[in-house]
Amino acid sequence: MSQVYVVLEERDGRVSRASWEALAAGQKLASQSSGTVTAIVVGGSTESIASEAAQRGAAKVIRVEHPLLAHYTSDGYTLALQQLIEREKPAFVAFPHTYQVRDFAPALAARLNEVLISDVVAIADGPVFTRQLLQGRLAGNYRHQGSGPCLISVQAGAFRAEEAPASASAEITPFAPQIDAAQIRTKPGEPFRGTAQTVDLGSAPLIVSVGRGIKEADNLPVVQELAAALGAELAASRPICDNGWLPMERQVGSSGQTVSPKLYLAVGISGAIQHLVGMKGSQCIVAINKDPDAPIFEVADYGIVGDLFEVVPALTEALKAAKG
Amino acid sequence: MKIIVAIKQVPERDAQVRIDSSGKWIEESEVQYAMNESDAYALEEALQLKEKHSGEVVVVSAGPERVGTTIREALAKGADRAIHIDCSDLAQRDALGSARLLAEAIRGENADLVLTGLQSDDLGYGQTGVILAELLGVPHATLILHVEKTDAGLKVKRELEAGWFQEIELPLPAALTIQSGGNKLRYATLMGIKKAKTKEMRVVSAADLGAAATPVATLQSIELPKKQRSTQIIEGDAKAAAATLVEKLKFEVRVL
Ligand SMILES: Cc1cc2nc3c(=O)[nH]c(=O)nc-3n(C[C@H](O)[C@H](O)[C@H](O)COP(=O)(O)OP(=O)(O)OC[C@H]3O[C@@H](n4cnc5c(N)ncnc54)[C@H](O)[C@@H]3O)c2cc1C
Numbered sequence: 001m002s003q004v005y006v007v008l009e010e011r012d013g014r015v016s017r018a019s020w021e022a023l024a025a026g027q028k029l030a031s032q033s034s035g036t037v038t039a040i041v042v043g044g045s046t047e048s049i050a051s052e053a054a055q056r057g058a059a060k061v062i063r064v065e066h067p068l069l070a071h072y073t074s075d076g077y078t079l080a081l082q083q084l085i086e087r088e089k090p091a092f093v094a095f096p097h098t099y100q101v102r103d104f105a106p107a108l109a110a111r112l113n114e115v116l117i118s119d120v121v122a123i124a125d126g127p128v129f130t131r132q133l134l135q136g137r138l139a140g141n142y143r144h145q146g147s148g149p150c151l152i153s154v155q156a157g158a159f160r161a162e163e164a165p166a167s168a169s170a171e172i173t174p175f176a177p178q179i180d181a182a183q184i185r186t187k188p189g190e191p192f193r194g195t196a197q198t199v200d201l202g203s204a205p206l207i208v209s210v211g212r213g214i215k216e217a218d219n220l221p222v223v224q225e226l227a228a229a230l231g232a233e234l235a236a237s238r239p240i241c242d243n244g245w246l247p248m249e250r251q252v253g254s255s256g257q258t259v260s261p262k263l264y265l266a267v268g269i270s271g272a273i274q275h276l277v278g279m280k281g282s283q284c285i286v287a288i289n290k291d292p293d294a295p296i297f298e299v300a301d302y303g304i305v306g307d308l309f310e311v312v313p314a315l316t317e318a319l320k321a322a323k324g
Numbered sequence: 325m326k327i328i329v330a331i332k333q334v335p336e337r338d339a340q341v342r343i344d345s346s347g348k349w350i351e352e353s354e355v356q357y358a359m360n361e362s363d364a365y366a367l368e369e370a371l372q373l374k375e376k377h378s379g380e381v382v383v384v385s386a387g388p389e390r391v392g393t394t395i396r397e398a399l400a401k402g403a404d405r406a407i408h409i410d411c412s413d414l415a416q417r418d419a420l421g422s423a424r425l426l427a428e429a430i431r432g433e434n435a436d437l438v439l440t441g442l443q444s445d446d447l448g449y450g451q452t453g454v455i456l457a458e459l460l461g462v463p464h465a466t467l468i469l470h471v472e473k474t475d476a477g478l479k480v481k482r483e484l485e486a487g488w489f490q491e492i493e494l495p496l497p498a499a500l501t502i503q504s505g506g507n508k509l510r511y512a513t514l515m516g517i518k519k520a521k522t523k524e525m526r527v528v529s530a531a532d533l534g535a536a537a538t539p540v541a542t543l544q545s546i547e548l549p550k551k552q553r554s555t556q557i558i559e560g561d562a563k564a565a566a567a568t569l570v571e572k573l574k575f576e577v578r579v580l
């Protein structure tokens with residue numbers, strides 16, 4: 001019987017959605033090996049998220065608690081979880097693939113002489129873990145061959161949080177790691193927001209979003225005219241904002257805004273996961289892309305495969321004509 | 325300040341990729357290669373730090389012979405010298421395996437700062453920089469947009485999710501993984517390209533570094549993603565497709 005640990009993350013005082021998805025992945029691993037799932041919560045005081053976790057799916061909850069874990073640091077989390085894993089020797093440890101997990105889980109794995117199988121999108125019998133390659137254009141199937149625990153992180157949206165059944169209240173046990181203040185080498189500051197937002201893409205009903213397919217800043221009027229003809233807000237993928245062609249507040253994705261308009265028209269955007277998480281919830285997605293295999297077509301309701309420099313001006317004209 | 329930048333050569337974004345006969349990697353001879361995007365930003369950050377605080381920028385890259393062109397590009401932009409780890413089995417190494425190669429190649433340099441990109445565009449582990457820090461025994465910070473040198477070490481700006489940021493202080497030596505967009509990238513000048521030809525590029529073989537390739541996580545096979553799409557692809561030339569789409573937006577999506 002194998003033990004599956006799922007390390008939960010907190011957001012605004014609650015267990016994050018991505019963590020429930022990781023728990024669903026953990027359930028899947030447990031069902032393959034007739035194992036049990038233990039939820040791990042880490043922090044300075046973990047009582048409330050531990051009890052939240054206990055009510056939902058996990059057979060057991062372990063509270064990894066220490067004053068030095070009150071603020072996240074890679075060193076603190078790595079030390080604490082290393083001690084827990086070395087003592088309990090779980091077969092699997094699953095994490096949500098968040099920015100925080102990206103920050104410490106690879107170091108934790110290396111310390112255990114293991115490697116994190118990161119950003120997993122599917123788990124088949126074996127277990128065989130599928131992860132995206134080349135920004136979603138290919139998929140790779142991985143197996144764990146280490147002698148220690150198998151560590152994985154789970155891509156946002158790949159497993160359904162609802163799959164985790166509610167259980168009767170689980171057993172909650174504490175774990176007190178030994179951490180010395182001198183072992184924490186970094187000093188984290190308080191999170192802060194970027195510059196004040198002047199556009200609220202979150203409430204825009206119609207969005208035209210532009211990606212690197214536009215090639216140059218000088219070509220932006222092509223999509224600006226489309227947005228104007230449609231009465232839509234203009235948004236962009238990261239590289240457009242990185243290049244300074246549009247302000248960062250128009251960036252959609254994991255590090256930008258999350259939008260859910262009635263219509264999201266993606267022009268020259270490939271559909272990398274970090275972009276998709278910001279717009280997957282749109283009611284209707286239309287993609288214009290010259291590559292028929294672009295991952296954006298995985299989420300699009302309508303697609304036009306073609307050169308945006310031909311399709312977009314034609315669309316602008318047709319819209320103007322339709323609107324009279 | 326002595327700064328090491330790990331730069332990976334990856335298939336160009338628009339490259340059409342085909343699975344090779346082994347079913348484990350892509351047909352390499354058919355694609356064009358370029359510098360990994362976040363690595364270009366890591367290089368830029370290193371060059372700007374050097375301009376402010378003087379020192380040396382050393383590029384390290386693991387890969388087959390072709391990565392020489394990407395290394396030359398980094399030298400042309402202003403890096404001082406380079407280490408090329410000659411190895412042609414990157415896809416069969418896991419993140420720990422390639423981080424070990426990089427760690428062994430740079431350990432003796434005793435650099436103040438090691439910069440990597442935050443994620444490679446091909447294998448996309450998003451881990452090599454963090455493991456490298458662990459193997460070198462230095463503190464790290466990830467998803468960094470801005471680096472400032474202070475008396476005590478560094479103050480860096482880290483990107484968090486959904487438009488949030490955080491400042492982190494850490495002592496040197498340290499390792500950082502750099503996120504794109506923190507700086508504006510420079511172009512190589514003609515002068516730089518000329519100079520690059522005379523700069524040192526030391527080649528070491530993976531075997532010399534003694535970092536075994538035995539992976540913990542093995543890539544068994546690659547395949548096209550399983551399609552779940554229900555996309556209606558609108559056919560026709562640009563004009564016809566545009567007209568059809570407008571009809572759909574009007575009568576099916578009802579947004580016009
Ligand atoms: C931690 C992290 C956070 C990130 N956060 C974000 C984020 O918040 N938002 C975000 O967007 N990205 C984010 N990214 C980056 C993301 O991974 C992708 O690199 C990015 O979304 C790619 O942008 P793109 O689709 O515009 O460019 P590309 O991937 O280069 O795609 C360009 C597309 O245009 C098409 N095209 C080219 N020419 C034409 C033409 N003439 N006509 C039609 N189509 C054409 C191509 O076929 C291609 O599909 C993040 C990455 C990481 C690692």
Ligand SMILES: Nc1ncnc2c1ncn2[C@@H]1O[C@H](COP(=O)(O)O)[C@@H](O)[C@H]1O
Pocket residue numbers: 330331332333360362363384385386387414419422426439440441442443444445447448449450451452453
């Ligand atoms: N073969 C390599 N040569 C040089 N640097 C690399 C190599 N592989 C990974 N890196 C560095 O590690 C970063 C993260 O890669 P990855 O962990 O594969 O996502 C990249 O952006 C590079 O800076």
